[in-house]
Amino acid sequence: MKEIVEYTDYRKFIQDYYDERKRSSAFTWRDFARDAGFTSPVYLKYVCEGKKSLSVGAAGSVANAMGLAGFESTYFVLMVSYAHAKGDKAKRAAFEERCALAQAHKVRVLGNEEFDYFKSWKNPVLREIAPHMPGARPLEMAHACKQKISATEVSETLDFLMKAGLLKKDKNGNYVQTEKSISMGPVDAVPVAAREMQRQMGEFAVKAMDLPLSERDMSGVTMGITRGVYEQIKKEIADFRRRIVAIASADDDTEQVYRLNLQLFPLSERLEKKREIEKEREEQNEK
Structure with a gap:
């Protein structure tokens, strides 16, 4: 079984614990529930299946x-x-x-x-920016950003990127990327942070609407669609995004950073209710 800090989902941790005990003994969900103080013999099984939720108050008993x-009990x-x-x-x-607790015990949290x-x-x-401004000082990089940022913030950001392994320095002391592109991946906490960046x-x-048309391209379409069409469009967007990343990654040179x-x-609520109301009215009129 993996270390607890490698988990982000408590349900998965409980399930893995149960599976490991089950492989080496006659351990049952009834035994597990009894040890944790639950009267229902299948309560923790339902928790792992997503049918029930474990309360924060009961978490300590399950940890015991x-x-x-x-540290592990508190982390759970x-x-x-x-x-x-x-x-x-x-x-x-x-x-x-959770990250602060792990750091205090010198343990790295997956996704931190x-x-x-x-x-x-x-x-x-x-x-x-950094890899394409060799020899530049933080203040120069700050001036290269469209958004306001100080030289101190640039230095702190570069330090973080180095520590996270997203940038490194070559033999001449210039920054280079360790990977050409980055995706969010499966870590459950990342989308929470990503929404802040998206905002x-x-x-x-x-x-950017105020920029000249020669420097920006913005368009949109408003349409009425079904859920099935929505899923198709999502797939098209995902495929398009992958193609764009491939195009950008094929060229090692950079003249400007774009987003x-x-x-x-959605710009409306689901319209099923409206159709149901109209159907009810039609049935009433027929009567």
């Missing part, structure tokens, strides 16, 4: 039943707290608390660097 103590409770957090702000706070990377526009922008980039897109926002979002 799994033999967790000290924080995983449950994260799952119950409502809204991005609360989820960020819960995730950062990824989470921090997607929290701010400064990280992806400077990751693109920032969305605000920058509004400001491409792809946005598909």
Whole structure:
């Protein structure tokens, strides 16, 4: 079984614990529930299947039943707290608390660097700028950014990118990218941070409306669609995004850093209710 800090989903951790015990003994869900103080013999099974949720209050008892103590017990409770957090702000706070606990015990949390990377526009922008400004000082890089940023912030961002392994220095002391492109990946906390970056980039897109047409391209279409068509469009966008990344990655040179926002979002509520009402009216008129 993996170390607890390699988990982001408490349900998966409980399931893996159960499976490991089951392989080496006659351990049952009834035994597990009894040890954790639950009257229902299948409660924890339902938790793992997503049919029930483990409360923060009961998390400590389950941790004890799994033999967790000290740091690991607290970490498990924080995983449950994260799952119950409502809204991005609360989820960020819960995730950062988990990371702080792990850091205090000199343990790396899966997704920590990824989470921090997607929290701010400064990280992806400077990751693109720095390798193409060899020998430049932080103040020069700050002036190269469209958005306001200080030389100190540039230095801090570059330090983070180096520590996270997203930039490195060559033999001449110039920055180079360790990978050409970055994706969010499967870590559950990353989309929470990514939404914050998307908000920032969305605000920058509004400001970019004032740029000359020769420097920006913006268009949109409003359409009525079904859920099936929505899924088809999502797939087309994903394929298009991959092709764009491939095109950009094929050229090692950079003259300017651009952001491409792809946005598909609803402008109305679901219209099924309206159709149901019309159908009811038709049936009433027939009577």
